[in-house]
Amino acid sequence: MIELGELISSVGGWSNIYVVKDAPNKCVKVLAPHRKYQGEKPDPNLVAKKKYGIDNMLEFEYANYQKIMKCVPDNLKKNFVHIDGMQMTSIGVRGLVMERVMTAEGTTAPSLDHYKGEPLPDAFFCKLEQIRREVFHKHSLDHFGVALRNVLVRDNRTPVLIDFQKNRRIYRSQINLYIPYFTRQKVRRNFQRLYEEAHVQDWTTVKDLHCD
Ligand SMILES: Nc1ncnc2c1ncn2[C@@H]1O[C@H](COP(=O)(O)OP(=O)(O)O)[C@@H](O)[C@H]1O
Ligand SMILES: [Mg+2]
Numbered sequence: 001m002i003e004l005g006e007l008i009s010s011v012g013g014w015s016n017i018y019v020v021k022d023a024p025n026k027c028v029k030v031l032a033p034h035r036k037y038q039g040e041k042p043d044p045n046l047v048a049k050k051k052y053g054i055d056n057m058l059e060f061e062y063a064n065y066q067k068i069m070k071c072v073p074d075n076l077k078k079n080f081v082h083i084d085g086m087q088m089t090s091i092g093v094r095g096l097v098m099e100r101v102m103t104a105e106g107t108t109a110p111s112l113d114h115y116k117g118e119p120l121p122d123a124f125f126c127k128l129e130q131i132r133r134e135v136f137h138k139h140s141l142d143h144f145g146v147a148l149r150n151v152l153v154r155d156n157r158t159p160v161l162i163d164f165q166k167n168r169r170i171y172r173s174q175i176n177l178y179i180p181y182f183t184r185q186k187v188r189r190n191f192q193r194l195y196e197e198a199h200v201q202d203w204t205t206v207k208d209l210h211c212d
Helices: 044-052 056-069 074-079 122-137 172-178 180-197
Strands: 004-009 015-020 023-031 083-088 094-099 151-155 158-161
Touching (some): 023 056, 056 094, 074 122, 122 158, 122 180
Antiparallel strands (some): 004 015, 015 023, 083 094
16 A cells, blocks of 8 residues: 655646655656546546546556567666556555656656756757657657656756656547557657757757767
8 A cells, every 4th residue: 555645746637646655766646536627528538437446547558658668678778767557545546656756866857848957968868869769669659748748857868758648539530540650750740849849959850879
C-alpha cells in the first residue's frame, strides 16, 4: 500500500502526481476523477473508471511504456523515467508508481516548459533527437505525449521522457496511425513542434548526430 506524500503536480488535469511518503525518490500518478470531463463529452476510459473502477488510462500508459522500453537500447535507458508498475494507494485507487526524476540539487526535475536555468546546450536536444531516431523512428512507435511538458530536465545534457499516456481518443480519421509510416511521420512532426517551441533548430533535419 502506497501512502501519498506531497503533491508534485496536478497540471495535466487528468492525473495528480504525488511524492511517495517514506520513499521520496519515488512518485505515484493517480487519476484525478471528477475534474475535466464534467459537462463535456465523457471520455470512455473515464466512464469505465467511474462505473467499473478500471484504471484504464494508467494501465494503458504502463502497457505503452513497457512496449517502448523493449526497444530502448541500454545507453538510452536513463532518458526514460523508470516505472515500477501499478500499486494500491491509501486513497483507495491504484496508481502508477515510478522513479521521481530529480536534479543534482535534490529537487524535482522541472519539465522543459518550466525550466528556468541556463540555456540548454546542443547536447540536450541532440540526445532527444537520438532518442527519436533510435527508439521511436526505428521501431515505428508512438510516445503519445511528445511535448515540452513531458520532457524533464535532469541535468543540462539529460532529457528524461515521461507520460506515455494516450488521453485522447483515436478517431476514425486517425486510423492510419496504425500504419508504421504514418506513425513515424506523426512522431516526427511532434518532435519538430517541440524543437520549435524550445526555440532550437529543427534537429530532425540534422544529418549526422554527434551527441556524446
Ligand atoms: N516521475 C516524475 N518525476 C518528476 N516529476 C514528474 C514525474 N512524473 C510527472 N512529473 C511532473 O508532473 C507533471 C504531470 O505528469 P504527467 O505524467 O505528464 O501527467 P499528465 O498525464 O496529467 O500530463 C509533469 O509535467 C511533471 O512536471
Ligand atoms: Mg503530461
